[in-house]
Amino acid sequence: MTTHSFAKITPRKIAIVGAGQAGLLLGCALLHQGYAVTLVTNRTAEEVWSGKVMSSQCIFDQALQIERNFGMNQWEAQCPNVNGIGLTIPTSDGKGEMAIHWRARLNACAQSVDQRVKMPGWMTEFERRGGDLRxxxxxxxQLEALTESHDLVLLAGGKGEIVNLLTRNDARSPVRQPQRQLALAYVTGMERSGPFECVNFNLIPGVGEYFVFPALTTQGSNETQACDIMVFEAIPGGPMDRWADVKSADQHLDVCLGILRDYLPWESERCANVQLTDANGILSGRVTPTVRNPTLTLPSGRVVMGLGDAVMVNDPITGQGSNNATKGALHYFDAILRNGDKPFDKAWMQSTFDGLYEGYAEPVIRWTNSLLFPPPDHIVRLLATAQHAPRVAQRIANGFNDPRDYGSYWFDEDATDAWIAQESQSRAA
Ligand SMILES: Cc1cc2nc3c(=O)[nH]c(=O)nc-3n(C[C@H](O)[C@H](O)[C@H](O)COP(=O)(O)OP(=O)(O)OC[C@H]3O[C@@H](n4cnc5c(N)ncnc54)[C@H](O)[C@@H]3O)c2cc1C
Incomplete structure (x- = not known):
């Protein structure tokens, strides 16, 4: 990572609220450039390590590369690699057979390091780099006090109550209600499947989705271990939405395994010997996809700026939130450095966020939201074509790394059908 000398001559004071993927990454990167960074968060490293899982946090290559460039890839050698994407759609007759099934390699691997491992590690790194962790x-x-003592205050509070101070941007938030009941189970003992490790997506029309992939998680009070993360996305009130009366971690896992038995026998077979990594390796909840306005004017008139999930929270159906938070952290980092000694005023905040939204996030959010609703016929045709057309499968799979690519075909029936025809012709030739 290169160090910009102007920041060393005129160190500026940045405060960040929230020790998550966005806040810690940006804080550590700014410290490396000579900025004075205060990070205020509401849980200690020990509380995070020993608390409940928060995410499945699968991160694709572009975002992993940002972590590497910032020297924040501490677990890369230990963490299992995800080398591909698999997609399965069962037949609609409930007979437990596959209607569509393919797997394709990612051009570069993805990884998921449990945030219970990563955030405590990054908090240590933040202090090692000279940061003021509170x-x-x-x-x-507290926001008023931070804006008084710092040149810029960023609110990276994830899904914390405080981020609701940032107002919803209705024009950018077409989805108004949670579209899925989410559940996670972190397990060991799962059978491997296929020649390379994948995020295996299973889309069960009218019921929900299940995806599963390997990750690195906690073991005891300070060790790590490999695991698999099971992610369930149930249509609320539908036949997969079964966690409402769950009272214990074991019951939670039983519900998860029952769903696999009922809908996805090929996934159920892998789970004969699974057990939870720990009693906190479970989560259930709902997310309302929301884009917020990036600035909050405090009673004093001073302004705070949002970052990460605080400004753009998505349903995890496409696994993009941590990727967005990482790319957003880089975008803000570049903008902060470029701003030099000039004030971080409201206009700078708005244009910095708009640059991220328009240059990157909008198509990612559009694609993510589209998957919350039944797929149009051309997408079903495309997913079926991918079974016999490896180039199609590979392009769809690698879109997870930079979903802007979907913008050129996913929403356009004619473009998709022209591509399908082209692939069919080249197969016939
Ligand atoms: C079930 C599920 C699965 C997911 N799977 C994936 C996936 O596979 N891939 C992916 O890319 N994304 C995934 N995500 C999304 C991803 O976890 C988030 O987008 C990402 O963590 C956002 O980072 P952040 O830094 O904005 O917020 P967070 O990582 O949530 O950090 C917020 C921080 O703010 C702190 N905080 C909150 N309120 C306050 C307060 N008042 N004062 C002080 N501190 C406060 C919190 O303690 C925390 O430290 C998933 C999310 C869920 C719910």
Whole structure:
């Protein structure tokens, strides 16, 4: 990572609220450039390590490369690689057979390091780089104090209550209700499947989705271990939405395994010997996909800027939130450095966020939201074509790394059908 000398001559004070993927990554990167960074978060490293899982946090190559460039890839050698994407759609007759099935390699691997491992490790790294780490629940008075003492205050509070201070941008948030009941189970003992490790997506029309992939998680009080993360996305009120009355971690896992038995026998077979990594290796909840306005004007008139999930929270159906948070952290990092000694005023905040939204996030969010609704026929035709056309499968799979690519065909029936025809012709030739 190159160090920009102007930042060393005029160090500026940046405060970040929230020690998550976005806040810690940006904080550590700014410290390396000589900025004075204060990070205020509401849980200690120990509380995060020993708490509940928060995400499945699968990160694709572009975002992994940002972590590498910032020297934040501490677990890369230990973490299992995800080398491909698999997609299966069962037949609609409930007979437990596959209607569509393919697997394709990613051009470069993805990885998932449990945030319970990563965030405590990054908090240590933040302090090692000279950052001022404070444990405190931030509300408006604390934001006022931080804006008084710092040149820029960023709110990276994820899904914390505080981010609701940033107003919803209705024009950019077409989805108004949670579209899925989410559930996670972190397990060991799962059978491997196929010649290379994949995120195996299973789309069950009218019911929901299940995806599963290897990851690195906690073991005991300070070790790590490989695991698999099972992610369930149930249509609310539908036959897969079964966690409402769950009272224990074991019951949670039983519900998960029952769904696989009922709908996805090929996934169920892999789970004969699974057990939870730990009693906190489970989660259930709902997310309303929301894009917020990036600035909050405090009673004093001073302004705070949002970052990460605080400004753009997505349903995890496409596994893009941590990727967006990482790319957003890089975008803000570049903008902060480019701003030099100039004030971080409201106009700078708005244009920095708009640059991220328009230059990257909008098509990612559009594609993610599209998967929450039944796929149009041309997408079903495309997914079926991918079974026999490796180039199609590979392009769809690698779109997870940079979903802007979907913008050129996913939403355009004519473009998709022209591509399908082209692939069919080249197969026939
Ligand atoms: C079930 C599920 C599965 C997911 N799977 C994936 C996936 O596979 N791939 C992917 O890319 N993304 C995934 N995501 C999304 C991803 O986890 C988030 O997008 C990402 O963590 C956002 O990072 P962030 O830094 O904005 O927020 P977070 O990582 O949530 O960090 C927020 C921080 O703010 C702190 N905080 C909150 N309120 C306050 C307060 N008042 N004062 C002080 N501190 C506060 C929190 O303690 C935390 O440290 C998933 C999400 C869910 C729910």
């Amino acid at each position: 444990i405190e629940n931030v509300e408006i008075p």
